[in-house]
Amino acid sequence: MSLLTRFQRLATLPVRVGERIGLLDHVPDGLAPGAPLPHHTFRWDLDKTYLRTEFDSFADLAKAAFENAADKQAYPGATALLRALAQPGHRICIVSGSPTQMRQVLAAKLALDGVAYDEFVLKNNLKNILRGRFRSLRAQIPYKLPAMLRSRIGAPAARETLFGDDAEADAIIYCLYADVIAGRVSIGDLERVLIAARTYDDDAAMILDLAQRAPKTEGISRIFIHLDRRSPPVGFRRFGHRLVPVFNYFQAALVLYQDHILSARQVIFVALEMLDSGQYELGHLATSIQDVIRRGRITRETALRLTSDANEASQSGALSGRTDLPPFEQIASSFRERVRELGDGPLDTWEVDDAPLDYVRLVDEEHEHRRTRRKHGHTSSS
Amino acid sequence: MHRIVVDAMGGDLAPDEIVQGAAEASLALTNAEIILVGDATVIGRLLPRLRHDGGRVRVHHAPTFIDMHDKPGEALAQKPDSSIAVAAELVARGEGDALVSAGNTGASVLACAQQWKLVDGITRAALAAVYPTELRRGEKDDPFSLILDVGATVDVVAEDLVGFAVMGSAYAKLVSNNRRPRVALLSNGTEPTKGPAAVVAAHARLLTSDLNFIGNIEGLDIPRGVADVVVTDGFTGNVVLKMLEGVTETVVRLARYAHKERLSWRLGLFALSSAIDQLKELTDWHQYGGAPLLGFAHPFIKAHGRSNARAMTNAIKVAHKALVGDLCGNISRTMAELA
Structure with a gap:
């Protein structure tokens, strides 16, 4: 290490220590000067979306806080999906409600999994405590919405895809973000939502400013909600067709394949990771395809096209060395059979409802739901 | 993984309570797959309203069903595509491992008798x-x-x-x-x-x-x-x-x-x-789920005709227990020792 580098590291030490213990906010890396704008940004939550985290009791919370990187478990298929999304022109941004003190262990976990990311934002709860802002400890909208808007201002992409979990706040925040950057939520309406979300005045002013400055686009094509709690999918219908509740990441990969974001080969990699986890068998994957077709989230034609494209991918080596699996034609046949099992009758269809979401009511309902959960001995999540 | 076939259209409270029971079972039994046999459109409308695991609940379409008051022999002959006939056939073909139904008892027993083999050494089912x-x-x-x-x-x-x-x-x-x-x-x-x-x-x-x-x-x-x-x-x-x-x-x-x-x-x-x-x-009786039809090469649990979701979940759990404990294999081995 050169003397200059050593000096530079020494000079940034107070900042690094400050960020590490949470006294200073970590400033996400924006685009390098002269770097081209991303054409697609993928925003991921971590807990219950990428990482299997139990938050149902304080013992769970304590366990999550003291786990080391190797102990943390990603959901089967999530790592392969994140790796598949890390393509040129794509930007991976992680916004998590975990405290900043966990940055090192979470970053180590992502490194262990071979997941590359462009931004990694955590919640500075120590700062909230020191400022006496106890409402902010649990609040999600006043934390995540500005984090995403700031990220978008730094690196605006034409399209965005968001990944969260079935804690109700994720669906609300992601839809609100999508509608704000699409220009569908006026500043006055956003202010009312922030009041309902019990946002501190200066934070609300900062969010309103960010919302005005954020480049506008209709580009939020998909919001994936991982059904960690196995919530009934119909509960998310009110958020519109762009929001897709998924039981596992094979289903997310199928929708992204239909959207021409992933190739059949990349879908195979997600499937293989799930099979290798030991928690899924080929039958589960076939049933997962049937489930998304039944819910009207991919078409029968997409599923059949996938088996044909995946056949080509397997012939070009996507399954090489996988002696533990039956021949691909057998797998494809069982997948096709699962689609046929649905018969020819009409499946679930989506009636397009263009009515704007009433975010104030959604936020109020979410608060009420959270209170009910707390009464029953659960802590909040995400 | 054990595959439990459920007649979604059989029972006084079918399909709503049957589908709900199956949905709950999919969360409780992590190493099982539930195959709901019945009208795919109707089941497809019910499932998304329920907590369940979409990777473990599969739907197999059967366009007709046998009513609780139908005469078993006639009904099965007239409706070979009924939910119970298709469900029994799935198990017979090896696409399922056990069957659960709250539907017409006579038709359920007859459907199994027509399509399933008896355990070696067993002369009659009970x-x-x-x-x-x-x-x-x-x-x-x-x-x-x-x-x-x-x-x-x-x-x-x-x-x-x-x-x-x-x-x-x-x-x-x-x-x-x-x-x-x-x-x-x-x-x-x-x-x-x-x-x-x-x-x-x-x-x-x-x-x-x-x-x-x-x-x-x-x-x-x-x-x-x-x-x-x-x-x-x-x-x-x-x-x-x-x-x-x-x-x-x-x-x-x-x-x-x-x-x-x-x-x-x-x-x-x-x-x-x-x-x-x-x-x-x-x-x-909601607690114990159902009565087993014993003697066939596959477990069949006949749930009460008035079964609600809880009774169905328990009946599915009993079927799962029969599979995990290799009930039919144990019967076959004991019969061989007796012979």
């Missing part, structure tokens, strides 16, 4: 039922005894009764965690020579078996719980079961009458209310 008794049994302190057959085989020979004894014992071992279930033949006296010829001959054969055979019992021993498994022919078993149900209903009606009739009786019932609640819980 429908078993559980009933609450005074004594408890097994590691689970199970209050229920098993009686079979309760209607599948009306005329029996000694060989059939021996098969029923083996099947009942294997089932009680598995479901009640009872290592040595006490098996008895139902007769009109405890002496080995009492009863019809088939019972006398079966008694002689069972004495030489490895089963925990305690001999003959009489009707009054059934509610006492003297035996864990009571073996009889389908005709007698059905009469006994209906009589037990009738007695229970009469007791409840008498209690209601007493409640209305006098204040002192009402107060007495109020004082007993917690004990009555416990008794109600003990005898609640």
Whole structure:
């Protein structure tokens, strides 16, 4: 290490220590000067979306806080999906409600999994405590919405895809973000939502400013909600067709394949990771395809096209060395059979409802739901 | 992974409660796949409203179903694409491992009989039922005894009764965690020579078996719980079961009458209310899910026609337990040892 580098590291030490213990906010890396704008940004939550985290009791919370990187478990298929999304022109941004003190262990976990990311934002709860802002400890909208808007201002992409979990706040925040950057939520309406979300005045002013400055686009094509709690999918219908509740990441990969974001080969990699986890068998994957077709989230034609494209991918080596699996034609046949099992009758269809979401009511309902959960001995999540 | 086929359209409360029960089972049984057979459009509308695991609940379309009041033989002949016929066929083809139905009992039994093989060594299938008794049994302190057959085989020979004894014992071992279930033949006296010829001959054969055979019992021993498994022919078993149900209903009606009739009786019932609640819980058939049809190469659990979601979840759990414990394999092995 050169003397200059050593000096530079020494000079940034107070900042690094400050960020590490949470006294200073970590400033996400924006685009390098002269770097081209991303054409697609993928925003991921971590807990219950990428990482299997139990938050149902304080013992769970304590366990999550003291786990080391190797102990943390990603959901089967999530790592392969994140790796598949890390393509040129794509930007991976992680916004998590975990405290900043966990940055090192979470970053180590992502490194262990071979997941590359462009931004990694955590919640500075120590700062909230020191400022006496106890409402902010649990609040999600006043934390995540500005984090995403700031990220978008730094690196605006034409399209965005968001990944969260079935804690109700994720669906609300992601839809609100999508509608704000699409220009569908006026500043006055956003202010009312922030009041309902019990946002501190200066934070609300900062969010309103960010919302005005954020480049506008209709580009939020998909919001994936991982059904960690196995919530009934119909509960998310009110958020519109762009929001897709998924039981596992094979289903997310199928929708992204239909959207021409992933190739059949990349879908195979997600499937293989799930099979290798030991928690899924080929039958589960076939049933997962049937489930998304039944819910009207991919078409029968997409599923059949996938088996044909995946056949080509397997012939070009996507399954090489996988002696533990039956021949691909057998797998494809069982997948096709699962689609046929649905018969020819009409499946679930989506009636397009263009009515704007009433975010104030959604936020109020979410608060009420959270209170009910707390009464029953659960802590909040995400 | 065990694949449990569920007739989604069978039962008084089908398909809503059946689908809900299956959805709950998909969350409770992590190494099982639930295959719902029935109208895919109807099931497809119900499932997304329920908490479930979409990777573990599969739908197999069957366009028709057999009503609870249809005549089994005629209905099956006229509706080969009915949910129960398709469900039994899926298991026969090896695409499922066990079947659960709350639908028309005759049609369910006939559908299995038409498409499934019997376990090696078993001559006739038997429908078993559980009933609450005074004594408890097994590691689970199970209050229920098993009686079979309760209607599948009306005329029996000694060989059939021996098969029923083996099947009942294997089932009680598995479901009640009872290592040595006490098996008895139902007769009109405890002496080995009492009863019809088939019972006398079966008694002689069972004495030489490895089963925990305690001999003959009489009707009054059934509610006492003297035996864990009571073996009889389908005709007698059905009469006994209906009589037990009738007695229970009469007791409840008498209690209601007493409640209305006098204040002192009402107060007495109020004082007993917690004990009555416990008794109600003990005898609640929703808890044990369903009755097994034993003797076929695959487990079949016949849930009560009025099964709600909880009863269906429990019936599916019983089917799963039968698969995990290799019930049919155990019956086959015991029969081979007896031969």
